Amino acid sequence: MAVNELFEQLDFVENPLYEKIIADLMDRQYSIVDNFFPAEEVVALRNSLWEKYEEDRFKKAAIGNHFSEVIEKAVRGDFILWLNEAGANEAEEHFFNRINDLIAYLNKTCFMGILEKEFHYAVYPQGTFYKRHLDTFQNDDRRKLSVVYYLNEEDWLPGYGGELVIYPNESDRKPVTVYPFPGKMVIFESQVLEHEVKTVERERLSITGWLKTR
Numbered sequence: 031m032a033v034n035e036l037f038e039q040l041d042f043v044e045n046p047l048y049e050k051i052i053a054d055l056m057d058r059q060y061s062i063v064d065n066f067f068p069a070e071e072v073v074a075l076r077n078s079l080w081e082k083y084e085e086d087r088f089k090k091a092a093i094g095n096h097f098s099e100v101i102e103k104a105v106r107g108d109f110i111l112w113l114n115e116a117g118a119n120e121a122e123e124h125f126f127n128r129i130n131d132l133i134a135y136l137n138k139t140c141f142m143g144i145l146e147k148e149f150h151y152a153v154y155p156q157g158t159f160y161k162r163h164l165d166t167f168q169n170d171d172r173r174k175l176s177v178v179y180y181l182n183e184e185d186w187l188p189g190y191g192g193e194l195v196i197y198p199n200e201s202d203r204k205p206v207t208v209y210p211f212p213g214k215m216v217i218f219e220s221q222v223l224e225h226e227v228k229t230v231e232r233e234r235l236s237i238t239g240w241l242k243t244r
């Protein structure tokens with residue numbers, strides 16, 4: 031039986047966007063998608079972030095259990111709030127629907143074995159950054175794919191800083207600079223690619239998360 035016939039039998043619908051993400055990941059361990067969600071969903075998520083931020087629910091992000099606050103501040107300066115899928119509001123529910131759809135696709139087509147996920151909002155106040163690191167530094171080797179989704183205002187400019195810089199593994203490939211424009215999603219292999227967030231000149235908003243194996 032031809033593969034396409036098999037997929038038809040499994041009620042499989044090929045998704046060109048997901049196929050591009052998969053091809054990018056196989057080729058260079060990261061993928062950048064400019065409009066993963068419709069613009070109104072970005073606005074809804076940004077409003078949801080602000081609401082919770084103003085309720086004082088965000089905490090200074092840590093880098094593990096064994097570091098002092100001083101060291102942590104020299105490594106990363108963002109404030110985070112973990113999302114709870116069970117208690118998601120409407121905007122977050124849309125977000126999780128799309129993420130779950132992507133996970134189902136990855137598991138079906140690539141046998142990635144993603145069984146868990148975790149996501150947090152992040153706010154980088156002016157002057158903060160996140161030094162070069164690997165997302166598995168907390169000894170969480172179940173983190174397979176890192177997902178970053180930017181919620182900045184529509185008028186975000188490159189000069190505001192806060193670029194994500196990804197360092198490819200192959201020494202012949204140059205670092206990749208990603209501007210955190212609203213609606214942009216970056217997916218990369220957590221165990222492979224080091225990256226950093228450059229100093230921000232404006233408050234920088236995002237959702238960051240991980241797709242995890244057992």
Ligand SMILES: O=C(O)CCC(=O)C(=O)O
Nearest residue numbers: 160165178194227236238
């Ligand atoms: O916000 C970004 O662009 C990356 C964030 C990051 O590297 C992290 O939270 O581990």
Ligand SMILES: [Fe+2]
Nearest residue numbers: 163164165225
């Ligand atoms: Fe990271």
